[in-house]
Amino acid sequence: MTESNFFCSFGSPSKKSEVMAKKVTIYDIAREAGVGIGTISRVLNDHPSVTPETRKKVIEVAKRLNYQPHTYAQRLARRQSETISAVIPFFTNYFFIEVLRGVQDKISELGYDLVLYGVERPDQVEGYAARALQRGKVDGILFFSMKVPDKVLARLKETNLPIGLVDAVSPEFDSISVANAEGAYAATAHLLELGHQSVGMINAQPVSAPALERLQGYRRALERHGISFSDELVRIGRNTKQDGFNRDAGYEAMMEFVKMGSGMPKAFFVSSDIQAMGAISALSENGFRVPEDVALVGFDDIELARHMRLTTMRQPMFQMGVLAIERLVARMANPDMEILHTTFSPTLIVRESCGALTRNQN
Amino acid sequence: MTESNFFCSFGSPSKKSEVMAKKVTIYDIAREAGVGIGTISRVLNDHPSVTPETRKKVIEVAKRLNYQPHTYAQRLARRQSETISAVIPFFTNYFFIEVLRGVQDKISELGYDLVLYGVERPDQVEGYAARALQRGKVDGILFFSMKVPDKVLARLKETNLPIGLVDAVSPEFDSISVANAEGAYAATAHLLELGHQSVGMINAQPVSAPALERLQGYRRALERHGISFSDELVRIGRNTKQDGFNRDAGYEAMMEFVKMGSGMPKAFFVSSDIQAMGAISALSENGFRVPEDVALVGFDDIELARHMRLTTMRQPMFQMGVLAIERLVARMANPDMEILHTTFSPTLIVRESCGALTRNQN
DNA sequence: GCCGAATGCGGAAGGGTTTCCATCATTTTC
DNA sequence: GAAAATGATGGAAACCCTTCCGCATTCGGC
Numbered sequence: 057m058t059e060s061n062f063f064c065s066f067g068s069p070s071k072k073s074e075v076m077a078k079k080v081t082i083y084d085i086a087r088e089a090g091v092g093i094g095t096i097s098r099v100l101n102d103h104p105s106v107t108p109e110t111r112k113k114v115i116e117v118a119k120r121l122n123y124q125p126h127t128y129a130q131r132l133a134r135r136q137s138e139t140i141s142a143v144i145p146f147f148t149n150y151f152f153i154e155v156l157r158g159v160q161d162k163i164s165e166l167g168y169d170l171v172l173y174g175v176e177r178p179d180q181v182e183g184y185a186a187r188a189l190q191r192g193k194v195d196g197i198l199f200f201s202m203k204v205p206d207k208v209l210a211r212l213k214e215t216n217l218p219i220g221l222v223d224a225v226s227p228e229f230d231s232i233s234v235a236n237a238e239g240a241y242a243a244t245a246h247l248l249e250l251g252h253q254s255v256g257m258i259n260a261q262p263v264s265a266p267a268l269e270r271l272q273g274y275r276r277a278l279e280r281h282g283i284s285f286s287d288e289l290v291r292i293g294r295n296t297k298q299d300g301f302n303r304d305a306g307y308e309a310m311m312e313f314v315k316m317g318s319g320m321p322k323a324f325f326v327s328s329d330i331q332a333m334g335a336i337s338a339l340s341e342n343g344f345r346v347p348e349d350v351a352l353v354g355f356d357d358i359e360l361a362r363h364m365r366l367t368t369m370r371q372p373m374f375q376m377g378v379l380a381i382e383r384l385v386a387r388m389a390n391p392d393m394e395i396l397h398t399t400f401s402p403t404l405i406v407r408e409s410c411g412a413l414t415r416n417q418n
Numbered sequence: 419m420t421e422s423n424f425f426c427s428f429g430s431p432s433k434k435s436e437v438m439a440k441k442v443t444i445y446d447i448a449r450e451a452g453v454g455i456g457t458i459s460r461v462l463n464d465h466p467s468v469t470p471e472t473r474k475k476v477i478e479v480a481k482r483l484n485y486q487p488h489t490y491a492q493r494l495a496r497r498q499s500e501t502i503s504a505v506i507p508f509f510t511n512y513f514f515i516e517v518l519r520g521v522q523d524k525i526s527e528l529g530y531d532l533v534l535y536g537v538e539r540p541d542q543v544e545g546y547a548a549r550a551l552q553r554g555k556v557d558g559i560l561f562f563s564m565k566v567p568d569k570v571l572a573r574l575k576e577t578n579l580p581i582g583l584v585d586a587v588s589p590e591f592d593s594i595s596v597a598n599a600e601g602a603y604a605a606t607a608h609l610l611e612l613g614h615q616s617v618g619m620i621n622a623q624p625v626s627a628p629a630l631e632r633l634q635g636y637r638r639a640l641e642r643h644g645i646s647f648s649d650e651l652v653r654i655g656r657n658t659k660q661d662g663f664n665r666d667a668g669y670e671a672m673m674e675f676v677k678m679g680s681g682m683p684k685a686f687f688v689s690s691d692i693q694a695m696g697a698i699s700a701l702s703e704n705g706f707r708v709p710e711d712v713a714l715v716g717f718d719d720i721e722l723a724r725h726m727r728l729t730t731m732r733q734p735m736f737q738m739g740v741l742a743i744e745r746l747v748a749r750m751a752n753p754d755m756e757i758l759h760t761t762f763s764p765t766l767i768v769r770e771s772c773g774a775l776t777r778n779q780n
Numbered sequence: 781g782c783c784g785a786a787t788g789c790g791g792a793a794g795g796g797t798t799t800c801c802a803t804c805a806t807t808t809t810c
Numbered sequence: 811g812a813a814a815a816t817g818a819t820g821g822a823a824a825c826c827c828t829t830c831c832g833c834a835t836t837c838g839g840c
Contacts, residue, residue: 079553079826081825081826081827082826082827083826086790091789091790092789092790092791093790093791093827093828094789094790094791094792094828094829094830095788095789095790096827097827097828097829098788098789098828101828105787105788105789106788106789107787107788107789110788110789124551124552124553125552125553125826125827126494126552126553126554126825126826126827127499127552127553127554127555128490128493128494128499128554128555128825128826128827129494129554129795129825129826129827129828130826130827130828131490131827132488132490132491132494132795132796132797132825132826132827132828133794133795133826133827133828133829134795134827134828134829135795135828137489137490139533146515146518146519146522152515153508153514153515156508156536157508157536157538160508160534160535160536161538164535164542164545164546169533169549170533170534170535171501171531171532171533171534172522172532172533172534173522173526173532174518174519174522176519176523180526183526184526187531189486190486190487190488190489191441191486191487191488191489191796192488192489192490192491192795192796193489193490303725333725359722360721360722360725363665363695363699363722363726364725441796443795443796443797444796444797445796448820453819453820454819454820454821455796455797455798455820455821456798456799456800456819456820456821457818457819457820459797459798459799460798460818460819463798467817467818467819468818468819469817469818469819472818472819487796487797488795488796488797490795490796490797491795491796491797491798491825492796492797492798493797493825494795494796494797494798494824494825494826494827495796495797495798495799495824495825496797496798496825497798497825553826554825554826
C-alpha cells in the first residue's frame with residue numbers, strides 16, 4: 057500500500073503543527089495541482105493511465121498538503137471494507153493468543169484490519185455476529201473454538217459473507233481444525249508403548265466435540281493394542297466451566313482415580329494440559345510423584361506445559377491462524393470455491409511427565 | 419435495482435431466502451413507507467421529532483425489508499468511526515490477554531469496535547500507528563506496554579486524536595500504569611519481614627522502565643529495613659528477549675547466584691513471574707527446594723504463578739483495561755480535559771514460594 | 781497528410797448516510 | 811380570529827472517495 061508514503065514527510069515539524077490538521081481532500085489536491093479529481097484518485101491508487109509528470113506533481117502536492125485519504129469514504133466507494141473480524145473466546149487463553157498471532161500476522165501482511173470480538177460468555181456470540189454482519193462492515197468473519205448457535209448460523213448463510221471456522225467444524229463453512237482423535241490416539245499409544253498395561257483417561261464434558269473425539273482416539277488406541285476399554289477408567293470432573301477443560305475438573309477427576317486405591321492406573325491421558333495441572337496437584341497431594349509413580353500425557357501444549365515438563369500433544373496454533381486467513385481471503389476472491397476442511401495433526405511433544413525420558417536414561 | 423422489493427411479500431421465509439439479500443437503502447424504505455429519507459434517518463437514530471405513527475410505520479417497513487444500515491456510510495456522514503484501536507505487544511502473553519479482556523468488555527458495552535494491532539517486533543509499531551492514524555479511521559488509540567518511538571510520538575501529537583497509554587507513561591498522554599516501585603518495595607519488604615537478612619534480586623534489562631522502577635523499590639525496601647544495598651545481589655540474565663523478562667534470563671541469573679556458594683541469599687525478589695519460573699528450574703537443578711531452602715517472590719501474577727504456588731505481586735490487569743477505555747472515551751468527549759495519569763498499586767498475593775505459608779494450608 | 785487507435789484526463793454519477801433549512805400543518809396566545 | 815409559536819416533514823447538501831463515460835490529444839501506419 058502507499059499510505060506510508062504520506063505518513064512521513066520531511067517538512068519542518070513546527071511549521072506543520074501550526075498549519076493544523078485541516079481535512080485535506082482530493083479536491084484540494086486537484087485545485088492545487090491544477091488537475092481533475094479523477095487524476096488524483098488514479099495517482100493515489102497506482103492506476104496506470106497517468107503521465108509520469110502528472111503523477112509526480114500530484115504526489116508532490118499530496119505530500120505537501122499532508123493528505124490522508126479518508127478510510128471510510130474509500131471503503132464506501134470501493135464497496136469493500138478491507139476488514140476481517142474474528143469472534144474468539146477469551147477463555148481459551150494460550151490457544152487463543154497463539155492462533156490470534158497467526159491471524160494477525162497474515163492479516164497485517166495483507167493490509168487488512170482486524171476487528172476483534174472477544175467472547176466471555178456464549179450468549180455474547182449472537183450480538184457480536186449481528187455487529188459483524190452489519191452491511192458492509194467486514195469482508196469476512198472467523199469464528200474460533202465454538203459451536204456457532206443455530207440462529208446465528210442461519211443468518212450467516214443468508215448473507216453471502218465469507219465465513220471461516222477455526223478449531224470447529226460445520227459442513228457449510230470452511231474450517232481449520234485439529235485431528236483430535238488422532239492426537240488422542242498418539243498420546244495414548246505413547247503411554248501404551250512405554251509398557252503401561254492400564255491407561256486411564258481424564259476427559260472433559262461430552263457436550264464438547266473435541267472431548268468426544270479425544271475419547272474416540274483414546275479408545276481406538278486401547279483397542280489396537282489389544283486392551284479392552286473400560287468405563288471405569290474414564291473420569292470427568294464435576295466442574296463444567298469451559299466444558300470441563302479447566303484445572304479443577306482435572307483435579308476432581310484425578311481424585312476419583314486416587315480413590316480406586318491399588319486398582320488405579322499408573323498412566324493417564326488427560327484431555328487438556330490445564331486439566332493435567334489439576335491432576336498433578338491431586339497426585340502430589342496424595343503422595344504420587346510424576347513421572348516416577350504416575351505417567352501423564354496432556355493435550356494442547358499451552359505455555360504452562362513447557363514449564364511443568366508435561367508431555368503433550370502440540371497443536372500448530374500459529375499456522376492454523378495463518379491458514380484461516382489465507383483460506384478466508386481465497387474465498388473472498390472466489391465465493392464459489394468449493395468448501396474446504398483442513399485438519400492439522402497434533403505432534404507429540406515428549407517431556408518428563410510421561411516417564412519416557414527417565415526411562416531412556418537408565 | 420429495486421423491483422425486488424415489490425416481489426418481497428410478507429411472511430413466507432422460504433421465499434425470502436430466494437430473493438437474495440439485495441442492498442436495501444433508506445431510499446427504499448422512504449418510498450415504501452411514503453415518507454422522506456430525513457424521516458427515516460430520524461426514526462432510526464431515535465431523534466425525537468417524529469410522530470409515533472410515522473415511527474411505527476417506518477420501523478415496520480424497515481423490518482420487513484430487512485434493512486441494515488451501511489456502517490461506513492454512517493461513519494462517513496457522522497464524522498466518527500465508533501472504533502478504537504489497540505496496539506498491543508503479543509509477547510506479554512497473559513498480561514495482554516487480561517488487559518485486553520477489560521478493554522473488550524468496556525468497548526463492547528459502549529458499542530464501539532476494537533481494531534487490534536498485535537506487535538511482535540518493535541519495528542511494527544510505526545506501521546501500525548500509521549494505519550491507525552489514517553484519517554477518520556479510529557476515534558482513539560491505546561498503546562500498551564511499550565515505549566512509543568519518538569517518531570510516532572511526534573506524529574501522534576500532531577493529529578489531535580485521543581491517545582492513551584497502558585502500562586507505560588509519557589507526560590503528553592493519559593496513562594494507566596502500575597506502581598512498579600511500590601510493588602517491588604512490598605515484595606522485598608515481605609521477604610525481609612519474614613526474617614531474611616539478605617535478599618537478592620533478579621532483574622530484567624535496565625532499558626526497560628518497569629525494570630528500573632522495580633529495582634528502585636527493591637533498593638528502598640532494603641534501606642528502610644536498615645540493610646545496605648549491594649550490586650552483587652542484583653543479577654540480570656543475558657537473554658535480552660522481551661527486555662529480559664523471559665524464562666531463560668531468570669534461569670541464567672539464578673545460576674549466577676548459585677555459583678556464589680554459601681554467600682548466596684536465601685530469599686529473592688524476581689522482577690517477573692516468568693523469570694521466577696526459570697529461577698526455580700535453576701534452583702531445583704542445583705538441589706534447592708522452594709520454599710524450604712530458598713524463598714521467592716515474583717511480580718505480575720500471571721496464570722502460571724497460581725499453578726506454581728508462586729507468591730507474587732498482582733497487577734489489576736482487567737481493571738486497567740476497563741479504565742483505559744473509560745479514560746479514552748472521556749477524552750474523546752472532552753479533548754481539552756487535563757491529562758491524567760493513574761497508577762494502580764499491585765497487591766501481594768501470598769502463596770507458598772515465599773515460605774510464609776505451610777504446605778498444608780494451601 | 782490522413783485515419784483509426786491509443787492514451788491521458790475531467791468530472792458527473794455513484795456509494796449510503798446525516799444534518800440542516802425551508803415548508804407546511806397544527807396549536808397556542810392574546 | 812389573527813398572529814405567533816411549535817412541531818413534523820421533505821429533500822438538498824455534505825461527508826470523501828472511486829469509477830466510468832466521453833472528449834481531446836497524440837501516435838503509428840500507410
